[in-house]
Amino acid sequence: MADRYATLASHADFRRIARSRIPPLIFDYFEGGAGDEMTIHENETAFAAVRLPQRVMVDMSAVETAGDLLGEACSMPLALAPIGFAGLMCRRGETQAARAAEAAGVPFCLSANAICSVEEVAQAARRPFWFQLYMMRDRDVVVDLLRRAWDGGCRTLVFTVDLAVPGIRRRDIRNDLFGGTTPAKLLSYACHPRWLVDVGLRGGPHTFGNLAPYVAKARHLAGFGGWLMRQFDAGVTWKDIAWLRNQWKGRLVIKGILDRRDATMALDAGADALVVSNHGGRQLDGVAPTAVALPAIARAVGGRAPLLVDGGVRSGQDVLKALLLGADGVLIGRAWAYAAAAGGEAAIAALLARFQVELRTAMTLAGFADIDTIRDRRIPPASDVMPCDKSGPNI
């Protein structure tokens, strides 16, 4: 673990540093979510509410966190979730994250809305990374992006389906995130000189690296706004996924499943794997936390395809809980975003090391010598509805 970050004991410590480093406007964009942010909160508390077993006197002399994640050998069943604008957290953020993930032996997933292009990341990384996309109105753009991802070495496509329209994020509205530059905003940047130099002055170009070729005359992020909005396609259905399936010969992962019926439909449409996700509480506030939704989906999938989960995973213990609830692996979003903002590649490396030692320790104390043992031992909860899961009705 990088020495400078040795005393950061959890994501909360990275968060604290991140908060002091980057302008509130940007921090709010990363941290916040839809509506009253209940779902963000519940994603975390749902993992907290899961009980781990404590088992003793089991031979734990060789605990192994490594294993297969979607056909790739990984040091632990975890990948970095796609985060748009990650290049605003630290200089060329996606590239730094890809390098940290590679060193730690876990997959990095590049967002379609990244600052760094797939080509730039491919240059920096030796290990193949994952590429995330969502359906755009202009299907030629989709096809071209798939080609570029493939050329960049990506063999796993994470296709996000919970983004028919952008969620309503109140922090961004209050901060007027997508409005023009104001003196107040400039002042806020000036109050964070470290970030200003690292990202503002040395971190350019500030465009969406993947999308820039398709947007005429867009030299700053603001210029992309209208184009992006027009590309959202609320009319996409499973048929389009079937079309996509034909376009992409690599592994197709559908991200944004929260309903077991959708899980089945995704598999029917040709998905190779699923991510149980509510987009980290950034889309529709008030939906089920992922740790609550996961078991029923795992039962519906019944082992036909690997199942990942994200939302609220904040420690190695949470990774173990996710596996016990039925997942084969997790994505972490905000956790690595905080680390990136706190210290770039080195901080992300420290965070990943932290997760791994936590996972190994948790496995040891719970009596699981390796990932397969966890999978074998998990007990499917008896019913779809978690006991006393919430006071209100599930509709």
Add this chain to the structure above:
Amino acid sequence: MADRYATLASHADFRRIARSRIPPLIFDYFEGGAGDEMTIHENETAFAAVRLPQRVMVDMSAVETAGDLLGEACSMPLALAPIGFAGLMCRRGETQAARAAEAAGVPFCLSANAICSVEEVAQAARRPFWFQLYMMRDRDVVVDLLRRAWDGGCRTLVFTVDLAVPGIRRRDIRNDLFGGTTPAKLLSYACHPRWLVDVGLRGGPHTFGNLAPYVAKARHLAGFGGWLMRQFDAGVTWKDIAWLRNQWKGRLVIKGILDRRDATMALDAGADALVVSNHGGRQLDGVAPTAVALPAIARAVGGRAPLLVDGGVRSGQDVLKALLLGADGVLIGRAWAYAAAAGGEAAIAALLARFQVELRTAMTLAGFADIDTIRDRRIPPASDVMPCDKSGPNI
């Protein structure tokens, strides 16, 4: 959405501004409720506790929030609840609200205890609005008010039944709201000059516009106190509703139902529609929150009449939740009162636009293309008692 209010992202933002603008005494009157204000709080938390579905890859290219509300075409299934004294929030508050509602395409309901008379509102509005009344001891006054409402174009009468006696509102007692003018009160007004000019100086006359004709020599609000108190009639029964039914040839909506037996009796007495309501927690503290009471009432009504609900509806997501719990539409009370106090008509317009975009987004992400689909999909909860609804017994 009016530009000035573009960064107000939720009712809480309007509330904050309202709070700074109007004297605490008045603010407390609007915000507060009966007893320990548990029911106010639970009205909100009961909606918060409802889980929304997240569905993906459903064709949402044409999401439509518009539909029929009690036989009227509306832009969304929502109306402005009757609020007494709304003219104290901003100059001629009821008139401003009526105009904002009309522009937004939703019904406005004028309170019997409004500052503006039904004639004044009728003058300002082109679209027919709703009129709210409760039984007064002097039935001639009731008959005359019904006539005036009809002449003013009202075709929907919202008859409030949960007001046999006024609730005991501790904030008002502590503030001595209905006591005489004191130096402390005057000072408090003086500390809110904007309100003082807008409402105090330019917002007169400060009488109950609807009731003034019947109250001899009442030139100020204080003069109405005794008269109003004497008009409360705790002896009203369903027989009086039958009598009322004969007096009013328009649509009769009974507001203040929280028990399924009362729902049935209201329909038997000739009601065309019901509002599930605990008067926004202003009457009896400790009753069921409306979101908890609604499903059982919806089952009892069984589609025989439209069902509205109010109490704690604070966002477009809450509107969707109300429909999923069995309602055909909602009323919003405090939400528009806050907006009115924050900025009159323009602010109410901004609030309503916010609700609509929230509702549309929530419908899109939950997979409901229109209001009828929501109604079709709602699953009646299995039992009358919500799971784990509350720790104590329901009596």
Add this chain to the structure above:
Amino acid sequence: MADRYATLASHADFRRIARSRIPPLIFDYFEGGAGDEMTIHENETAFAAVRLPQRVMVDMSAVETAGDLLGEACSMPLALAPIGFAGLMCRRGETQAARAAEAAGVPFCLSANAICSVEEVAQAARRPFWFQLYMMRDRDVVVDLLRRAWDGGCRTLVFTVDLAVPGIRRRDIRNDLFGGTTPAKLLSYACHPRWLVDVGLRGGPHTFGNLAPYVAKARHLAGFGGWLMRQFDAGVTWKDIAWLRNQWKGRLVIKGILDRRDATMALDAGADALVVSNHGGRQLDGVAPTAVALPAIARAVGGRAPLLVDGGVRSGQDVLKALLLGADGVLIGRAWAYAAAAGGEAAIAALLARFQVELRTAMTLAGFADIDTIRDRRIPPASDVMPCDKSGPNI
């Protein structure tokens, strides 16, 4: 309602004033309880968790809170609980309370450990009051006290059984309540000059009026300590109650029942009525709140004897809830203690008026025209264990 207290809207308002008036040491004695004070807290929250019905269009033109309480006509089904040392809250506190209760038409119960003797209270009151006692090791004292109570006009004896040993009250330990006078204590008294004059200078003699005759040489409260401690008799059993039954020809009320088996045994031993009580959380922290214990006890008693309840009753709504849970009336303890400390007789009168108007309003809005109707309508909960009453096991 006394004008000076007209803006005090709940017990919390009286409490605030009390807190500013009397020395913290004394305030803590009145307010605090055993252990972590969980039971005090839960006594309140258990009432808060009970749901009241909202019923409409029921003829409420003549709501009546008055009725019979243990054979006495009362203006509402409520009595002032016995409070030891009440004379420390205001000058001759028990006498003031007795007068306020009499004026309000409710019974006052004098504590054995009162400052004012039964003779002094008898002098001040015209209406017979209740007398509270617990078993003392010296049975001659018991017999003599019974005789004096009878001579003072008391016909109802409230015999407290949950006091085998005094509870461990941490505030009192921290404050060294029963230790000697220290400069810190004197300073604290001096900082409350109003109380110092009212109680300290003019409120004497500061002895236990009822017990003084039996304690040689006790001129100050401190002198009673050892005597009182020696009188606690942990060996008392139902046989002693049978003996007591023979000594007392008036009404015998057993106070301190929390277990239905004890309820039955109390009736078998000759009790005329019971008080479900955990001594206001002052004895054993962690027992059931009374509102939770009440229904099962009511079922066990099955109407064979009147059932009172105390602990956490803070408003007229709580009185209605108690009746709906199976009680025939309530005692209030701290509520009147706060009022007494806030303003003596007048404040207690104001508090009682507040309770009555709250009870009447709650009855009106819940559709109960009189006390008997409440009793008829209450639905015994289906099972002994309240639904989701608490997360832990009941042993």
Add this chain to the structure above:
Amino acid sequence: MADRYATLASHADFRRIARSRIPPLIFDYFEGGAGDEMTIHENETAFAAVRLPQRVMVDMSAVETAGDLLGEACSMPLALAPIGFAGLMCRRGETQAARAAEAAGVPFCLSANAICSVEEVAQAARRPFWFQLYMMRDRDVVVDLLRRAWDGGCRTLVFTVDLAVPGIRRRDIRNDLFGGTTPAKLLSYACHPRWLVDVGLRGGPHTFGNLAPYVAKARHLAGFGGWLMRQFDAGVTWKDIAWLRNQWKGRLVIKGILDRRDATMALDAGADALVVSNHGGRQLDGVAPTAVALPAIARAVGGRAPLLVDGGVRSGQDVLKALLLGADGVLIGRAWAYAAAAGGEAAIAALLARFQVELRTAMTLAGFADIDTIRDRRIPPASDVMPCDKSGPNI
């Protein structure tokens, strides 16, 4: 009870003093635990959630807290849990604790990782104390320690099994507890002069008294770090316990059982008694609180061996609750650590006196005249899963 501590009414009061006396770094080591410290918190709240009975008119003239604990006569069913580094709380802390326990008539358990050696404690104590050990890689060390413990008079061996690897304690990471001396640390020591003199200057030698013979050249605590880490043996299984069973002819207590299957296996491996423990929340955060795990384990053990429990026991009431949940006795950890830091032997004595009077009072008010009666009356909960124990699933 020592006079100086007479106004300390609960462990929280001792804690407050401890906190002001010892450097934060050390305090955090004692107080903190693994992960988010949820389990520490839940250990406490699980006891708080248990309901005690209130029974009256049972002959309680002779309540007796004394009884047998693992074959030893004790003044109450409680022992001091093994605490590593206790000599950092006050001068020769383990010796002071042993003396206080002896005087109070309860067992003291010496940690393998104590500052004072078994020989030093044996010198100070007359009553045999317990010795705690965990498996070390070097079995010769284990054998030698067993011999020394036996020679020191120990007849009860508490063998800790929940320590396959050390838990991840975030406070210690943040404080860089095991890192080198820094100016900040020195300053923090200097700010606590009382501790500096008592422990730092006069409290030496600062080595692990029990382990020093085996560690070459270790003169300061820091020198032990590497050696200790190498001794952790994650490969230990029940077979090693069987081996241990042969090495130790005294009583063998297995500490760290949280799963009923492990309980059975421990008995099969020859354990004479068990301690239900999650190591006070210091090992794996998120496991069941001990009060929740206890009943099922008690059922599995079925009286075949005595069962102790620790974790979150903070008062005499908690001791009674533990017995009612199925334990035969408790260990207290942090409670005595706080007292030791607050005032050494005298403070521990005061704390133990407090526990005993609390236990006696609780027994009296709950109607249990002695420990055996408690055991007879406890009702095994109907099912393994506590009602509504937690919102999440138990895996």
